[in-house]
Amino acid sequence: MADITANLAEIRGRLEEATKRSGRDLADVELMVVSKTWPVSVIEEAVEAGQVLFGENKVQDAGEKISQMSPELRWHFIGHLQRNKVRKVLPLVEAVHSIDSVKLARYCDTIAKELGLSPAVYLEVNLGGEEKKHGFTKGELESALTELRELQNIRIAGLMCIPPIEEDAGKARGWFVALRELRDELERQTGVVLPGLSMGMSHDYEVAIEEGATIVRVGSAVFGKRIKPATD
Ligand SMILES: *Cc1c(COP(=O)(O)O)cnc(C)c1O
Secondary structure, three states, rough: OOOOHHHHHHHHHHHHHHHHOOOOOOOOEEEEOOOOOOOHHHHHHHHHHHOOEEEOOOHHHHHHHHOOOOOOOOEEEOOOOHHHHHHHHHHOHHHHHHHOOOOHHHHHHHHHHOOOOEEEEEEEEOOOOOOOOOOHHHHHHHHHHHHOOOOOOOOOEEEEEOOOOOOOHHHHHHHHHHHHHHHHHHHHHOOOOOOOOOOOOOHHHHHHHOOOOOOEEOOOHHHHOOOOOOOO
């Protein structure tokens, strides 16, 4: 059984060190604890250790867990989002990290309006151009943003990536730099402000922070290895 309290303390310490190394403000980086596959009883330990923001990747699981836990907690959705789940997920979460098409964004906007919500959304970028992964390709983003900027009921928070797996966190750095540079370029091209960079997981969150992550998504470093498959 993982010592969740100790793990969280260590991660928070490393996160702070990474902000110091890179001359960033601690307040500019959020730690999202990815609680997918873990039951409420386990997640409660992280809550007791002071964690408030959690990430889930399946709508059904998220709904069940959120209904059983304190309303003070904050939740983000990080899994592949199907159109038929949008209506269910938007009332549960404050942000969706996995918007991967203009069509999905438009549909979220429509449903958000109907429900009187204004969720934050991150555009997921398939940086490595991997066939099995979701997300916009780099080339699609400029025109996507000029369309999405018109939508009134979703707030474009920034970009998100799940880069190809690198054994060595140093190699992940290149992907994080690429996402940051892409963000800078898109801001210049479109004038749309993209403040958020959702990047960095258990094995590379420190490097991601050094390269500008504003929110890191950390699961197994908190809870230990997942037993159930983690894919969506
Ligand atoms: C599972 C998952 C994470 C967390 O991964 P760990 O390696 O366990 O930290 C982060 N982001 C997304 C999108 C995930 O699906």
